[in-house]
Amino acid sequence: MLYFKPINPLSMKKLLLIICLIGFFSCTEESYDIIILNGTVFDGTGSDGQQTDIGIIGDRITKIGDLSKANAKITIDASGKAVSPGFIDMHTHLEPIMEMPEAESLVRQGATLALGGPDGSSPWPFGEYLDSLERKGVGPNLAYLVGHNTIRRTVMGNEDRAPSSQELDTMKFYVQKAMDEGAYGISTGLKYLPGTFAKRDEVVELSKIASEQGGIYTSHLREEGLGLIDAVKEAILISKEANIPVVLTHHKAIGVKMWGASSQTLALVDSARNAGLDIMMDQYPYTASHTGISVLIPSWALEGTEFAERVSNPSLRDSIKAGIVFNILNDRGGSDLRRIQFSRVSWKKELEGKTLHDWAILEGLEPTVENGADLVIQAQLNGGTGTIYHAIDAGDVANIMKHPMTMTGSDGRLSRPGEGHPHPRAYGTFPRVLGYYVRQEKVLDLPTAIHKMTGLSAQRLGISDRGIIKEGSYADITIFDPETIIDQSTFTDPHQYPLGIDYVIINGKLAVEKGEFKNIRPGKILRKNQ
Known part of the structure; x- marks a missing residue:
């Protein structure tokens, strides 16, 4: 006759607790919302791609490694595909966002974060506008700069004169207010009204306010044609005098007489950086501008x-x-x-x-x-x-693109089929870089191109948990076929979405699935220092 010694009730409770804990942790470690299997993962740092798996729970990447035996609600087989951080558009015209909150023309390009408020123009009042976007919900993540032209026009109208000391103080207060409300810096449009009437000392004084909050300065230069060289020098002086990182936005040399001038502007950037100034650029990959x-x-x-x-x-x-x-x-x-x-x-x-x-x-x-x-x-x-x-030289486009401090920005306006005749950059910027300039023209290699549209841009914005694939970062991911990705939008037929982008994940949600746009609003309004 078998005899079993009675188990102490307290010991039994401990045993059951241990069993439950083992089961709980094994489930949480091996069960995900989304698993991406077998993809070539480019982490956004410029390193070569590595074949591995990615596990996502909620809005974060929680595991990178072998997940072949793990469970998930959604499993994506990324065999033969590139898995990249979601692309960051460093110069976006988001003005129609209230009418197009899903931002399909942007998200279909693989963009998961867009920086608005460029060229000196931004929403105003700043914080109230961001609040309204949060209430509405948006497709991609959005960040904003505060616009110098917007503030100057609010205070002074379109007058061609220097501000009074009181007006300057008011403008400085407005910049400070926008920075407190989450602006990532200040933008200028010194080619446009009323920014064109502002002298450098005015811009420096306002930029100092943004600098004190860790903000950046982006500038549509005072001239991009015959006055380009002096305009680049002015931006570099603003960086020095305001102690602020500067982005020469949508950098180019425009007009036939200036073709080839990028060699001079890039030399100025290199000289400034060697002197300790933080100068960068963004660029769209086209030989035509739009304004x-x-x-x-x-x-x-x-x-x-x-x-x-x-x-x-x-x-x-x-x-x-x-x-x-x-x-x-x-x-x-x-x-x-x-x-x-x-x-x-x-x-x-x-x-x-x-x-x-x-x-x-x-x-x-x-x-x-x-x-x-x-x-x-x-x-x-x-x-x-x-x-x-149509006044930009293809040689200058390639020359600027190759510079290590050049990021990608579409300068595109949110668009949808049937409305107007937009610049093709609104639909095709990022696929054009990856398809035409990487695969066909070999101006860049793939890891470098991805870095320029992800990790490098995130670093410029001071964001450490986006623009990179690592455990703990936000699950903003674009999956594309490097052999087929290409833009289709042209100057004669612009309303065409790109090819080769299979999945776009924004904050752990599928915004594009198997090439189909899902029409959701998973994006967040990002506010600096908040």
Whole structure:
């Protein structure tokens, strides 16, 4: 007869507790919300890819390693695919975000974080706007800069003068307020009104406020054509005098007469960095820029609200027209009316996609630069246009791209099919870098290109848990086929999504699954120092 010694009730409780704990920990260690198997993982640091697995719980990466025996609610087989941190767009025009909160044109490119408020223009009041975005919900993660032009216009209008001491104090207060509310720094648009009227000392004083909070300074330079070299020098001086990291945003050399000037601007960047200044750049991978038609008009003619009055004065109109002719021949116009293409024309939709040359023909005019200048004046009087300028050299694009301190930024405006005729960068920036410049042209290798659109950008923003694949970081991940990824959007047919992006994960949620956009809003509003 077998005899079993009775177990002490206290010992039995301990045994059951141990069994439960073992079961609990084994489950939590081997059960995930999402597992990515067999992918070539590029961690965003520029290192070569490594074949491994990734486990995600909630909005974080919790395990990197062999997960072949683990369980998950969703399992992604990434065999033959590149697994990258989600791309970070360092220059995004998010103005339509309230109408397009899912930001499909951005997310389909693999972007999981976008920096808004560029070129001196930002939402205002700043904090209230971020609050409203949080309530609405957004597709990608969003961060914002505070715009110098926005603040100057709020305080001084479009006046061509220096601020009074009281006005400067008010502008400094506004910068401080925005930084307290989560701005990542300050942006300027010194080519645009009213920033073009600001002297360097004004910009330095405002940038010091952002610097004290650990912010950065990004600048649409005062000139990107004939005055480019002096404009780069000015940005470097602002970095030195305000003690602030500087990004030369959408860096380029524009206008036929400046083609090749990137060798000089990059030498200036290198010299400044060797002297201890923190200068970087971002860039879009195209040979055309995009801005308003007003960029062809002398700034003095646009001061205040008297443009119509000025062009009605024959002598002033002659001066304005001469300035426009000069810009078409020497700057953004590229010496040819065919290089000036309309993207948005609210008052004459049939011009969208057409050129200034086409418009002249439609009006029965000889397509001369002089007649083109008259049409520019007419366009501005009608409310302006969005305009694409085909005036950048492909050699400069490649030269800037190869520089180790160049990040990727689309400069694209959120877009959706059927609305306007946008620059193709709105749909294709990141796939174009990876497909055309990496795979086809071999300007960059794949790990370097990924670093420029992930880890390097996160470092610039001071974000340590995004832009990189590591345990504990946010699960912002893009999975793509390096053999097929490519942009499809063109200057003649822009409303086309890219190919080769299979999955986009934002904060642990599938925003793109098997190439299908899921139309969700998993993004977060990121606020610096908060």
